[in-house]
Amino acid sequence: MRKFFSISIPIVLCLLATAVSLCIGENGLPFAKLFSISDIPSDSVEYVILTKLRLPRTIIALAIGALLGASGIIMQSVFRNPLVEPYTLGLSGGALLGVALCMALGLTSILGANSITFFAIFGAIAAMLIVNPIRMGRTLNSRFSTNNTLLSGIMFSFVASALTTLLLSLSTREQLTSIISWSIGGFNSSTDMSTSICGVVALLFLAISPFLGNLLNTLLLGKIEAHTLGIRTDIWIPVVLILASVLAAICVASAGIIAFIGMIVPHFTRILIGYDCRISLPSGMIIGATIMLICDIIARQIIYPQELPVGVITGLIGGLLFIWINHKSKWQGQ
Numbered sequence: 001m002r003k004f005f006s007i008s009i010p011i012v013l014c015l016l017a018t019a020v021s022l023c024i025g026e027n028g029l030p031f032a033k034l035f036s037i038s039d040i041p042s043d044s045v046e047y048v049i050l051t052k053l054r055l056p057r058t059i060i061a062l063a064i065g066a067l068l069g070a071s072g073i074i075m076q077s078v079f080r081n082p083l084v085e086p087y088t089l090g091l092s093g094g095a096l097l098g099v100a101l102c103m104a105l106g107l108t109s110i111l112g113a114n115s116i117t118f119f120a121i122f123g124a125i126a127a128m129l130i131v132n133p134i135r136m137g138r139t140l141n142s143r144f145s146t147n148n149t150l151l152s153g154i155m156f157s158f159v160a161s162a163l164t165t166l167l168l169s170l171s172t173r174e175q176l177t178s179i180i181s182w183s184i185g186g187f188n189s190s191t192d193m194s195t196s197i198c199g200v201v202a203l204l205f206l207a208i209s210p211f212l213g214n215l216l217n218t219l220l221l222g223k224i225e226a227h228t229l230g231i232r233t234d235i236w237i238p239v240v241l242i243l244a245s246v247l248a249a250i251c252v253a254s255a256g257i258i259a260f261i262g263m264i265v266p267h268f269t270r271i272l273i274g275y276d277c278r279i280s281l282p283s284g285m286i287i288g289a290t291i292m293l294i295c296d297i298i299a300r301q302i303i304y305p306q307e308l309p310v311g312v313i314t315g316l317i318g319g320l321l322f323i324w325i326n327h328k329s330k331w332q333g334q
Helices: 002-023 031-039 045-079 091-104 107-111 115-131 146-169 173-184 192-219 223-228 233-255 261-272 277-301 310-333
Strands: none
Touching (some): 002 045, 045 233, 091 115, 091 146, 091 173, 107 115, 115 146, 192 233, 192 277, 223 233, 277 310
8 A cells, every 4th residue: 555655646746747837837827727628729829838838848858757767767776876877877978979979060951850869879878888888798707896887987978078078169159059058958949859759768668667677676686696597687788778878868869968867766766666676667757757847847937937957957956855865865874
């Protein structure tokens, strides 16, 4: 019964946040009208604002929060380290470097806007291969250290940031503006295509997450223990890490770098749900979607009528929450 309430609370909060996101704004919409959208004239201002502006933004905020939460849970389960997330492992920096390279070379005008997504995925996977080579899974006795991997990820983030700055210095003013806005993190530049991709990927991954949970539960035991139980760690560890990299890259390609969601969501999920990844992975996606949407609502309203990039809000709230959780866990361990 306790676990049922733990799972239902994030779902209820997610629905409430969705309703608030759809209703608040310059032209407010009463909550009651959400249940009778068909009665709103299709040529009215309310209908256009709801379907063309607020609904797509709400969808992409939910989807990116869910994908970043899933990516963080996967990485922390494989590495068994509470500090690991796409940002600290250098995946976000690698994806941003790929996006900056695509923009600086003017490839978006040649290959189309969708080329940004492919360059972001390429950059994230390249970062994973550099920081944590796939060969790590080939031998059980290899000296693989999660701390070394974390430090390598942080160092790679600095390298990627330096290379991105180099591209900025060589870019035109228009390219410079696009790259900087991408690096801050926000949903203003999201397109219908990116919203559709993020939404579909989030729904598909939510559907398969309980099945992936069994594998993550085994990997939580450690590489040698997982191999003893019949798991081909040389195959599955690289597969799940590349999967987490792709999820993070899709988020960067759609909304830029949004830090701390991938780190904070697994902590909240473990507190509310526990360590069973069959339940915590799909629940963590819902929690991540809720936190992201709440941060987006704050970003839209805190200095209204102006708007803050959501990456600023997630950085402030996520950093403070992580410090609080870290101090609380230390206090409980004494």
